[in-house]
Amino acid sequence: MSEAQVNVRYMVSDVQESTDWFVRHFGFQPVGPASPAFAAVERGPVRLLLSGPKSSAGRAMPDGRQPEPGGWNRLQLVFGDLAAEVERLRGEGVRFRNEILSGPGGSQILAEEPSGNVVELFQPAAWG
Template sequence: MATVRYFAADVDASIDFYTKRLGFVLRQQFGPNMAILDRSDLTLWLAGRHASASRPMPDGTVPEPGGWNRFVIEVENLPALVKVLEGDGVQFRNTMIEGPGGRQVLCMDPSGNVIELFEATQG
């Protein structure tokens, strides 16, 4: 099992996004600043602005959402999922691309964290 921590500008909005759009289940929530969600063998920790993980580093840098690191969710019928997510107003960083291993697209959660949606080539 893998655990990923994402920083969230709004933990409640992120819970809504991950549970309603990407099939995660809320395991535990600690007020407005921390939540633990599960999807298959992935555990996602969402840390809000006042979570202990969001405290400034010794040099003053404050952890924040966004960037290019991401986790990958393998899906079936990526074009259909993209259409549903677009209809729900989900933002994408790119359009779907296809390579030798399959198709992929980068969507963003409400805080700007990237999730790669990937459909493997059949056969």
């Protein structure tokens, strides 16, 4: 049986800039051909579909609302040493919305990709 794949779509302002960001900072790999309207990147069983304003996913809804980047829905990446990962990413110029927060389930921080989409970096409590 093959490994399950999860697709996550992010609306982005600049497809190439977002593609480069996920490849450079989190080790995603480009998948298939890319265009100014759309690209896909993968890391393990996760495929990110990066859709720009000119992609079919960027078309206005029947009520006129326009899909756009940002918001609070997010992809979560799990790390064994969150503090070290955050330090590495800050050194690479990654922006964060907050500082590391800790709770009963673990610790988390929210990184912003160039279009303003959120990526949650998480360390489960059992690892710390």
